[in-house]
Every structure is written in C-alpha cells, then in structure tokens.
Amino acid sequence: MTLAPLTLLGRMTLAFMTLVGSVTMFATQAVVQGFRPPYYRQQIVRQMLEIGYYSLPVVGLTAIFTGMVLALQSYTGFARFSAEAAIPQVVVVSLTRELGPVLAGLMVAGRVGAAMAAEIGTMRVTEQIDALTTLSTDPFRYLVAPRLIAAVLTLPLLVLVADLIGVLGGYLVAVYKLDFNDLTYLKNTIDYLQFDDVFSGVVKAAVFGFLIALMGCYQGYNSKGGAQGVGAATTAAVVSASILILTFNYFLTEAFFAR
C-alpha cells in the first residue's frame, strides 16, 4: 500500500504523456493536411466570421471594462507615490502585451472552442465524420484545417480591436472620472507605445487561436458515447484550451522578454 501514491503518480504521468502524444499527432496531421489542396475556402470564410465577427460583442465588452478598471485601479495604486501620470502607458502596455490577447483568448475559447467541440463531436457520434470519409472527403482537410487556419488568422485581428476598445475604456475613465486632459492622455498613450508591445500581443493571439481551434477539434473529433460524450468533449475543450493559453502565455512572454 505504501506504493499506492507512486502508482497513481505513474499512472497519471502515463495518461498525461499519452494525451500530449495524441494531441501532437492530431495537430501534425491537421497542419500537414491543411497545406494540401483542396482548400475549402467557403469553410474558412464561414469559420472566420464565426470566430471573428460574431465574437466582437463579447470581446469588445470584455476589453472596454478591462481598460476601464485598469485605469481606475492603477490610479488608486499610483496615487500613493504620485505616479498618476503613468496611467496611459500602464493601460496601453498591459492591454497590448498581456490582457488583450489573454482575455480575448479565454473568451473565444469559451465561445468558439466549445462550439467547435460540440459541432464536431455531434458529427462524430451521428457518423457524419464517417460519412465525409465515404464521400472521399478527408475530415482533417474539410473540418479541422479550416478551423485552425481561420482561428490563427482571425484572433490577431480580434486582439487588435480589443486593444483599441480597451484603450478607449481607459481613456473614458481617465478623462471623465479622473480629470485627465484628453489630448495629453492620448499623446502619452501613443508616445510610449513600442512596436514590440503590439507585435508580441498579436503573435500571442495567433498562437492562442491555434490552441483554441486545436483543442476544440481534437476533443470533438475524439468524443464518443452520445450526448454525454459530446458534453464532456465540450467541457474538456474549453478547460484544456484555457490552461494551454495561460501556460503558453508565460513562455511566450519569456521568449519576448529575453529578446
């Protein structure tokens, strides 16, 4: 019995490694197939609308309130050592480097990742994926690759919009509540912003988009056992994408930081 914890540890390690392996193989197959014709352009456009356009309200609301609270919280903190003037820079740098991509990523994971897992999962349990194969259509090319491509292309655009809306939120609070001069606020926002701040956020967004679509498709593709299985796949897609986003966020930040 003394070995029980070790047995458990071993079993969990093996299960984890199996998962990493099968996700990696899935991703490889999706990328390889995605680069081969035929390209399903209609599918890519449809997914871009779904991921980008229809996520705008959710991401926009998240961004504006984040920008607003950021200005307010920084003010309360910075006022203690008379550094209120730094608020525009703090707001814009926090948003572009960190909060824009992470929050947009998490919101899209909840919205789009879940929908992908549920749709592909239902297609799996109702044999629609098998039907695709019998119609000589590779499910990786038709279902998975368009979602991956659309997510990688769309999330950066979504994050740029989120950055703008977030800065607007900070601006509104700073100017109308904290009595900042509006032109000075905008000038400070732009003057201290570096290309790398925005660029690193956009790269993060592309990676997060890949992770969201990958987990949504992987979990859906491998779901089994009817409605319950699809439910479990949906949950797993959102949870795993969220964890991966936060993990990759750290390592990407470190990589940019080291430059």
Add this chain to the structure above:
Amino acid sequence: MNAALTKISLKGVRKSFGPKKVLDGIDVEVDAGQSLVIIGGSGSGKSVLLKCILGLLRPEAGSVRIDGEETVGINGTDRARVMKKFGMLFQGGALFDSLRVWQNVAFGPIQADGVPAPKAKEIALAKLGAVGLPPEVGELYPAELSGGMQKRVSLARAIAREPEIIFFDEPTTGLDPIMADVINDLIVKCVRDLGATAISITHDMASARKISDRVAMIYEGKLIWQGATAEIDQSNDPYVDQFIHGRAEGPIKMQVRKL
C-alpha cells in the same frame, strides 16, 4: 455480366477492441452485382465488419480485397480512389445538418469529384427524384424532414456518385412497416439500376428476404452460416432458425453488455 467475378473478398479479417474480439476471422466473398445481407443480433460485429471493408476501421489481421486489390493499409490517393467505388447509407442517415438536402446529395460530386455546383445540383435533384422526393425537398434542411425522408435523402446521397458497391447499415431500423417496405423497394431498384454490388446489415428479416440474393449470419465475430436467400428456411442451423423466427429461447443468449 460475368457472375463468377468476385467484387469483394475478405479473408481472415480480425478486429478487437481491447480484450474483446469483435471479428474473429471473417471469410466472405461477394460476386459483382450480387446483394449480400448480413444478419445478426445487436453487438455481433455487423457494423464493425462494414467499417473494416470501407476502411473506416483497420483490421488487425486478414485481407480485404476490392476488385482483387488489397485495401487494408492503403492511404491517401489510393484510399480516395477505392472510396469512390463505395456508397454508404448510414443507420442514422448521417446527413450533414448544416447543409441543405440538395447540398448533402451533391456533396460527393462537388467536393470529391469537382463537379461544378449547378451541374451537381441537377444530379442531386435527379437522384432525389429517383428516391421519390420532389425538387422542393432539396431546399430544406435535414432536421426539417421525417425519419423516412431522411433515409431516402441518405440513399440519394449514397447513389449520387454512381458507386459500384453500396453498403446499407440497418436501412429499415426505426421506420414503420410501410415506409420500411418503400425503402426496401428503393434499395432493390437503385442497386439494380446501377448494377451495383451490395452489402447490407440488418436484423429485419422481412427486409433481408426482400433485398438479398444471399444471406450470411454473424455470431460472436464469426460467420456461422451463409447461403442463398431461398435456402434460409432450410438451413438446419439452430442459430439461424432462432434468429429468423425471433425466438427468445435457443442457443443464442442475450448479450447484456455492450461491446
């Protein structure tokens, strides 16, 4: 037509899921233009056998030859070429619910064969007509159709690419007796019109008698009897007798657990 021409030939096909042997050495041959029905209880491996022939599942051992060509383990363009010979009617219909009925039927011609959409729509409407559906149905979505209509659409999709081999997975399950007979008639007509080879799996004896030239019975992963449909009542096999008369008492015991 050369009656001796073997279209599909299986030798020693084995497939297990974990410790459970689902197919335990299946040998069967189907001549060109012949219609074979495989009967057997739920969970006896009928669906798995079809999926092994289709290449959706890969058997661990044995050979599956289509027109004399070994198909176990082929991939990519070879698989796509062989797949073009197949049409499949799935048990639940497996219609793509995001597409209109005509787009479902035209899916194979458009996506796999590159037929332009207007021409493919003509083909689709013609095939819908062949299964007794008016062109208006083409504009509906699968969810708007009754079960019997969905089966017909699925049949139209299965024959849209004029396959040489058609598989029917429990074509009459879940239909009322009249609609079941309508589907049986359509199957006979479509198979005859195309001159196709057919393999069906069913546990509906009325359907089996109507659509088959030959019957094979699968039990515990083995084919325990096969012969001409006319001989099935004189099989002198206690398993076959129990099954075709639907008796609870006999050598076949109810399987409580799913595979």
